[in-house]
Amino acid sequence: MLLPISDYAPDLPPNNSEGASANIVNLFPRTKESWGPVGTLVPFGGPNLVSACLGAITAIDTGANNSLFAGDATSLYLQAPGDTGFTALNTSYSLSSGEVWNFTQYGLDVIACGWGNALQSYTLDSSSSFANLSSSSYVPQARYIATIRDFVMVANTFDSINGVQPQRVQWCAIDDPTTWPQEGSNQEAEVLAGSQIIPGVQGWATGIVGNLGNADGAVFFERAIWRIIFQGSPTVFGFYIAEGARGCPAPRSIVQMGALAYYLGEDGFYAFDGANSTPIGLDRVDKTFWANVNEQYLINVIGAADPLNRVIMWLYPSNSSPKGQPDSLLVYNWALNKWGFAKVNAEYIFRAITQGFSLESLDNYAGGIYNLDTLPFSLDSRVWTGGQVLMAAFTPSHGLAYFTGAPAGASADTVEIEPFSDIGKRAFLSTTRPIVDGASPSVQIGTRNRLVDSPTFTVASALNANGECPVRADARYLRARIQLNGTFTNLQGLEVPQTALTPSGSR
Structure with a gap:
């Protein structure tokens, strides 16, 4: 008998018809039949940011060189190609608590917005620091920014004419992010620039994206989403x-x-x-998330996409997190339509693109404090290969790190079964076989005789020389908890030998 580790769906009742589990920790959906490990964070040298990372982007120039930009409350930073740490380019900003940096790339221009500051621009291959995007007095401040078709568009704005406008969007001249003409002017019409206030009870704009499947973009509000469609003049x-x-x-x-x-x-x-929103967490993680997240710090719910593993990640602070420091990670595999969960302490996550190192340049890695034998990543790691997409994070010490370390200790519960429901007897279980291709597994059996009771787990049993984890459990309902420490690739569940499960007791 196979006891699989099915979907992670803590919203469902424990004895559910889906066979889903409420306890899956430090495991990601790997295939339709197995779960994979979550790598621990490995720091990538230094120097670090001065304070918490409030936004980051990897930008690519015409020579396919990758530059990493990041910002904290007072500075914007660059990790140039071949560097391992960050250089502060500008240190004169001041973001209020709760405000963040957002970035977009248009051509060779990396454009940043942070509330209370003019839009900032850095041109790849030529700039030495960020500077105001334009000298025009009509360029707004903004909280959110995106590239939509041939325009840069911002949302939730402030300017000297309109003042603070949380429901307003504005866009630049076509194919020219440095030109923002006066509102209502002939020049604005000639270059297809413009703006729009979207009035209503939907609250503040909370984000903007471009180039969706059924729209040219979308503006997100607290209580609504508006489609953006390019229509041309006027x-x-x-x-x-x-x-x-x-x-x-x-x-x-x-x-x-x-x-x-x-x-x-x-x-x-x-x-x-x-055009439409499809629920992906319904009856699986939605209720559990809202019960666990610290709602005072929703600004610290940070999403990122990992196309290599086909997952979307959301880092967030739990109710037990001090001062809203993110400590939990939900993962959604869009190809498998399955969820996973991990415990991760970080202040920011994002999709990074590695810069690439030669053996010669490794001599100068992190200021030369390492040699080839002591590098924090193996020589065949994707970290050293330029142009590779990897999930990255900023740690609580404000340094860049990758999820490439040893697997974090993992735990997962199998489905719960009532083996002898047809004859009304309890079940006695004597041994199990974890189906995993590595690590050092141990098994606990959760038992209960009534659905109104919480399961009681046996002492953990380690893997023996026969590939089994011996147990002694006697109850009407049985489930297994598998714990892993060490390197593995696929965890499928638990095999129960036919001879190890026998009826016990009576109706």
Whole structure:
């Protein structure tokens, strides 16, 4: 008999018809039949940022060189190709608590917005620091920014004419992010620039994305989502409501991957295609997430896409996290339509693109404090290969790290079974065989005789020379908890030999 580790769906009741588990920790959905490990974070040298990372982007120039930009409350930083640490380019900013940096790339220009500061621009291959995007007095400040078709568009704005406008969007001249003409001027019409206030009860704009499957973009509000459609002159862009009640209360939860934008709504997680939202966490993780997240720090719910593993990740602070420091990670595999969970202490996650190192340049890695025998990553690691997509994070010490370390200790519960329900007897279980291709597994058996009771788990039993974890459990309902420490690739569940399970007791 195989006791599989089925879907992670803690919202379902323990004895559910789906065979789903409420306890899966430090495991990601790997295949339709197995779970894979979560790598621990390995720091990537230094120097670090001065304070908490509030945004990051990897930008690519025409020579396929990758530059990593990041920002904290006072500075914008660059990790140039071949470097391992960050250089502060500008140190004169001041972001208020709760404000963050958002970035977009248009051509060779990396453009950053942070509330209270003019839009900032850095041109790859030529700039030495960030500077104001334009000298024009009509360029707004903004909280959110995106590239949509041939335009840079911002949302939730402030300017000297309109003042603070949380429901306003504005876009630059076509194919020229440095030109933002006066509102209503002839020049604005000639270059297809413009703006739009989207009035209503939907609250503040909380994000903006471009190039979806069924729209040119979308503006997210606290309680609504509006589609963006390019229409050409004279209106340029049209704005049409898609979700009239559901919005996004967590701005940094919005993750665009291909034609879809994934986001956290007021009642759970969704995928938006530019026209409709599809629930992806219903009856699985939504209720558990909202019960566990520290709602005072929804700004610290941070999403990122990992196309290599076909997953969307959401880092968030639990109720037990001090001061809203993110400590938990939900993972959704869009190809398998399955969820996973991990415990991760980080302040920011994002999709990084590695810069590439030669054997010669490794001599100078992290200032030369390592040699080839003591490097924190193996020589065949994807970290050293340029152009490789890897999930990255900023640690609580504000340094860059990758999820390439040894697997974190993992735990998973199998489905719960009532082996002899047809004859009304308890079951006696004497041994089990973990189905895993590595690590050092141990097994506990959770037992209960009534559904109103919580299971009681046996002492953990380690793997013996015969490939079994001997146990002694006697109950009407049985489940297994597998714990792993060490390197493995696939965990499938637990095999119960036919001779190890016999009837016990009476009706």
